[in-house]
Amino acid sequence: xxxxxxxxxxxxxxxxxxxxxxxxxxxxxxxxxxxxxxxxxxxxxxxxxxxxxxxxxxxxxxxxxxxxxxxxxxxxxxxxxxxxxxxxxxxxxxxxxxxxxxxxxxxxxxxx
Amino acid sequence: xxxxxxxxxxxxxxxxxxxxxxxxxxxxxxxxxxxxxxxxxxxxxxxxxxxxxxxxxxxxxxxxxxxxxxxxxxxxxxxxxxxxxxxxxxxxxxxxxxxxxxxxxxxxxxxx
Numbered sequence: 001x002x003x004x005x006x007x008x009x010x011x012x013x014x015x016x017x018x019x020x021x022x023x024x025x026x027x028x029x030x031x032x033x034x035x036x037x038x039x040x041x042x043x044x045x046x047x048x049x050x051x052x053x054x055x056x057x058x059x060x061x062x063x064x065x066x067x068x069x070x071x072x073x074x075x076x077x078x079x080x081x082x083x084x085x086x087x088x089x090x091x092x093x094x095x096x097x098x099x100x101x102x103x104x105x106x107x108x109x110x111x112x
Numbered sequence: 113x114x115x116x117x118x119x120x121x122x123x124x125x126x127x128x129x130x131x132x133x134x135x136x137x138x139x140x141x142x143x144x145x146x147x148x149x150x151x152x153x154x155x156x157x158x159x160x161x162x163x164x165x166x167x168x169x170x171x172x173x174x175x176x177x178x179x180x181x182x183x184x185x186x187x188x189x190x191x192x193x194x195x196x197x198x199x200x201x202x203x204x205x206x207x208x209x210x211x212x213x214x215x216x217x218x219x220x221x222x223x224x
Contacts, residue, residue: 030211031211033211033212033213035215040200040218040220041217041218042116042202042215042216042217042218043204043215044215045213045214045215048211048212088155097206097208097211097212097213098144098145098160098167098204098208098213099145099157099160099168100147100155100204100213101157102154102155103154104154105154
Protein backbone atom coordinates (compact mmCIF):
# COMPACT_ATOMS: atom_id res chain seq x y z
CA UNK A 1 0.00 0.00 0.00
CA UNK A 2 1.08 3.55 -0.56
CA UNK A 3 2.82 5.20 2.37
CA UNK A 4 2.24 8.70 1.12
CA UNK A 5 -0.98 10.00 -0.31
CA UNK A 6 -0.98 13.36 -2.06
CA UNK A 7 -3.90 15.71 -2.16
CA UNK A 8 -5.26 17.01 -4.45
CA UNK A 9 -4.74 14.55 -7.28
CA UNK A 10 -4.80 17.38 -9.79
CA UNK A 11 -4.42 21.13 -9.50
CA UNK A 12 -4.80 23.79 -12.17
CA UNK A 13 -3.73 27.38 -11.51
CA UNK A 14 -2.67 30.53 -13.34
CA UNK A 15 0.91 31.70 -13.59
CA UNK A 16 1.87 33.81 -10.63
CA UNK A 17 -0.49 32.05 -8.22
CA UNK A 18 0.66 29.84 -5.37
CA UNK A 19 0.22 26.06 -5.45
CA UNK A 20 -0.17 23.96 -2.33
CA UNK A 21 0.03 20.19 -2.29
CA UNK A 22 -0.47 17.98 0.72
CA UNK A 23 0.88 14.58 1.62
CA UNK A 24 -0.14 12.17 4.34
CA UNK A 25 1.79 9.12 5.45
CA UNK A 26 1.14 6.17 7.72
CA UNK A 27 4.17 5.21 9.75
CA UNK A 28 6.86 7.07 11.65
CA UNK A 29 9.59 8.52 9.46
CA UNK A 30 13.13 9.86 9.64
CA UNK A 31 12.54 12.26 6.79
CA UNK A 32 10.18 13.04 3.96
CA UNK A 33 11.15 14.04 0.46
CA UNK A 34 9.40 15.78 -2.41
CA UNK A 35 10.12 15.03 -6.04
CA UNK A 36 8.98 16.52 -9.34
CA UNK A 37 8.42 14.57 -12.54
CA UNK A 38 7.91 16.13 -15.91
CA UNK A 39 5.77 14.06 -18.22
CA UNK A 40 7.19 10.55 -18.55
CA UNK A 41 10.67 11.49 -17.40
CA UNK A 42 12.85 10.82 -14.40
CA UNK A 43 12.20 12.29 -10.99
CA UNK A 44 13.97 15.40 -9.79
CA UNK A 45 14.67 15.73 -6.09
CA UNK A 46 13.24 18.99 -4.74
CA UNK A 47 13.67 19.02 -1.00
CA UNK A 48 14.13 16.78 2.03
CA UNK A 49 12.76 17.62 5.46
CA UNK A 50 13.83 15.67 8.51
CA UNK A 51 11.49 14.54 11.25
CA UNK A 52 12.90 17.10 13.70
CA UNK A 53 12.24 19.98 11.29
CA UNK A 54 8.93 21.77 10.96
CA UNK A 55 9.58 23.93 7.93
CA UNK A 56 12.15 24.20 5.18
CA UNK A 57 12.64 26.60 2.28
CA UNK A 58 14.39 26.26 -1.04
CA UNK A 59 13.93 29.09 -3.50
CA UNK A 60 10.21 29.32 -4.28
CA UNK A 61 9.50 26.10 -2.41
CA UNK A 62 8.33 25.84 1.16
CA UNK A 63 7.80 22.50 2.83
CA UNK A 64 6.21 21.90 6.19
CA UNK A 65 6.09 18.72 8.22
CA UNK A 66 3.68 17.86 11.02
CA UNK A 67 4.73 14.54 12.51
CA UNK A 68 1.82 14.53 14.96
CA UNK A 69 -0.61 14.54 12.04
CA UNK A 70 1.69 12.51 9.79
CA UNK A 71 1.37 15.10 7.06
CA UNK A 72 3.46 17.42 4.95
CA UNK A 73 2.72 20.21 2.53
CA UNK A 74 4.61 21.65 -0.41
CA UNK A 75 4.00 25.26 -1.35
CA UNK A 76 5.23 26.64 -4.66
CA UNK A 77 5.04 30.41 -4.69
CA UNK A 78 4.68 32.61 -7.76
CA UNK A 79 4.22 29.60 -10.01
CA UNK A 80 5.47 29.50 -13.59
CA UNK A 81 4.37 27.48 -16.60
CA UNK A 82 7.63 25.52 -16.21
CA UNK A 83 6.37 24.24 -12.84
CA UNK A 84 3.81 22.14 -14.71
CA UNK A 85 4.63 18.59 -13.61
CA UNK A 86 3.62 15.84 -11.22
CA UNK A 87 4.78 16.17 -7.63
CA UNK A 88 5.37 13.23 -5.33
CA UNK A 89 6.14 12.88 -1.68
CA UNK A 90 8.24 9.93 -0.58
CA UNK A 91 9.29 8.31 2.65
CA UNK A 92 11.83 5.61 3.32
CA UNK A 93 11.03 2.20 4.75
CA UNK A 94 12.89 -0.87 5.86
CA UNK A 95 15.60 1.07 7.64
CA UNK A 96 17.26 2.15 4.43
CA UNK A 97 17.04 5.40 2.53
CA UNK A 98 17.42 3.33 -0.61
CA UNK A 99 13.80 2.21 -0.50
CA UNK A 100 11.26 4.94 -0.97
CA UNK A 101 7.51 4.64 -0.92
CA UNK A 102 5.86 7.20 -3.13
CA UNK A 103 2.38 8.58 -3.12
CA UNK A 104 0.35 8.71 -6.32
CA UNK A 105 1.29 12.32 -6.85
CA UNK A 106 -0.36 15.64 -7.55
CA UNK A 107 -0.54 16.69 -11.18
CA UNK A 108 0.02 20.44 -11.32
CA UNK A 109 -0.89 22.46 -14.38
CA UNK A 110 0.18 26.10 -14.50
CA UNK A 111 -1.48 28.05 -17.27
CA UNK A 112 0.37 31.03 -18.78
CA UNK B 113 29.55 15.12 -11.77
CA UNK B 114 27.73 13.25 -14.48
CA UNK B 115 24.18 12.26 -13.65
CA UNK B 116 22.56 8.87 -13.59
CA UNK B 117 22.47 7.17 -16.96
CA UNK B 118 20.10 4.44 -18.02
CA UNK B 119 20.22 2.38 -21.17
CA UNK B 120 18.38 1.79 -23.32
CA UNK B 121 15.88 4.64 -23.10
CA UNK B 122 13.19 2.80 -25.01
CA UNK B 123 12.58 -0.88 -25.54
CA UNK B 124 9.89 -2.91 -27.24
CA UNK B 125 9.62 -6.60 -26.50
CA UNK B 126 7.04 -9.34 -26.95
CA UNK B 127 5.49 -11.51 -24.30
CA UNK B 128 7.70 -14.33 -23.12
CA UNK B 129 10.96 -12.59 -23.95
CA UNK B 130 13.41 -11.36 -21.41
CA UNK B 131 15.01 -7.95 -21.04
CA UNK B 132 18.03 -6.44 -19.33
CA UNK B 133 18.19 -2.80 -18.33
CA UNK B 134 21.33 -1.00 -17.28
CA UNK B 135 22.04 1.84 -14.87
CA UNK B 136 25.22 3.75 -14.15
CA UNK B 137 25.02 5.71 -10.89
CA UNK B 138 26.70 8.96 -10.01
CA UNK B 139 30.42 8.52 -9.44
CA UNK B 140 31.08 7.68 -5.81
CA UNK B 141 27.58 6.43 -5.05
CA UNK B 142 27.60 2.79 -4.00
CA UNK B 143 23.86 2.30 -3.59
CA UNK B 144 21.43 1.91 -6.47
CA UNK B 145 17.68 1.45 -6.33
CA UNK B 146 15.20 0.43 -9.02
CA UNK B 147 11.56 1.43 -9.33
CA UNK B 148 8.72 0.55 -11.65
CA UNK B 149 6.21 3.22 -12.61
CA UNK B 150 2.86 2.40 -14.18
CA UNK B 151 -0.31 4.50 -14.50
CA UNK B 152 -2.24 2.03 -12.35
CA UNK B 153 0.20 1.23 -9.54
CA UNK B 154 2.30 4.38 -9.54
CA UNK B 155 5.90 4.23 -8.40
CA UNK B 156 6.84 0.95 -6.79
CA UNK B 157 10.16 -0.07 -5.28
CA UNK B 158 11.81 -3.07 -6.93
CA UNK B 159 15.15 -3.52 -5.17
CA UNK B 160 18.18 -1.81 -3.75
CA UNK B 161 21.81 -2.77 -4.14
CA UNK B 162 24.74 -1.66 -2.05
CA UNK B 163 28.30 -2.78 -2.67
CA UNK B 164 27.17 -5.58 -4.97
CA UNK B 165 24.67 -6.97 -2.44
CA UNK B 166 20.92 -6.79 -2.63
CA UNK B 167 19.91 -4.99 0.50
CA UNK B 168 16.15 -4.80 0.06
CA UNK B 169 13.57 -6.16 -2.31
CA UNK B 170 10.07 -5.00 -3.09
CA UNK B 171 7.01 -7.12 -3.61
CA UNK B 172 7.65 -8.33 -7.14
CA UNK B 173 7.75 -11.86 -8.54
CA UNK B 174 10.99 -13.74 -9.01
CA UNK B 175 10.94 -12.88 -12.72
CA UNK B 176 12.41 -9.55 -11.66
CA UNK B 177 16.04 -9.76 -10.67
CA UNK B 178 19.02 -7.51 -10.51
CA UNK B 179 22.67 -7.29 -9.77
CA UNK B 180 25.37 -4.75 -9.10
CA UNK B 181 28.93 -4.81 -10.30
CA UNK B 182 32.09 -3.77 -8.51
CA UNK B 183 32.02 -0.39 -10.27
CA UNK B 184 28.51 0.19 -8.82
CA UNK B 185 26.81 -0.13 -12.19
CA UNK B 186 23.61 -2.11 -11.91
CA UNK B 187 21.43 -4.17 -14.18
CA UNK B 188 17.93 -5.44 -13.76
CA UNK B 189 16.47 -8.35 -15.65
CA UNK B 190 12.89 -9.30 -16.30
CA UNK B 191 12.30 -12.78 -17.64
CA UNK B 192 9.20 -14.19 -19.32
CA UNK B 193 7.77 -10.76 -19.99
CA UNK B 194 4.07 -10.13 -19.49
CA UNK B 195 1.93 -7.33 -20.88
CA UNK B 196 1.68 -5.89 -17.39
CA UNK B 197 5.43 -5.37 -17.27
CA UNK B 198 5.05 -2.44 -19.63
CA UNK B 199 6.24 0.48 -17.56
CA UNK B 200 8.82 3.16 -17.00
CA UNK B 201 11.73 1.65 -15.08
CA UNK B 202 13.64 4.16 -13.04
CA UNK B 203 17.04 3.78 -11.49
CA UNK B 204 18.15 5.92 -8.57
CA UNK B 205 21.64 6.64 -7.38
CA UNK B 206 21.64 6.98 -3.62
CA UNK B 207 23.69 9.54 -1.76
CA UNK B 208 23.64 7.84 1.62
CA UNK B 209 25.31 10.79 3.28
CA UNK B 210 22.44 13.16 2.49
CA UNK B 211 19.66 10.55 2.29
CA UNK B 212 18.90 11.76 -1.22
CA UNK B 213 18.15 9.73 -4.32
CA UNK B 214 19.01 11.01 -7.77
CA UNK B 215 17.01 9.46 -10.56
CA UNK B 216 17.95 8.62 -14.10
CA UNK B 217 15.71 9.41 -17.08
CA UNK B 218 14.24 5.92 -17.07
CA UNK B 219 13.79 3.12 -19.56
CA UNK B 220 10.39 2.93 -21.19
CA UNK B 221 9.57 -0.76 -21.72
CA UNK B 222 6.66 -1.76 -23.92
CA UNK B 223 5.61 -5.39 -24.00
CA UNK B 224 3.47 -6.42 -26.98
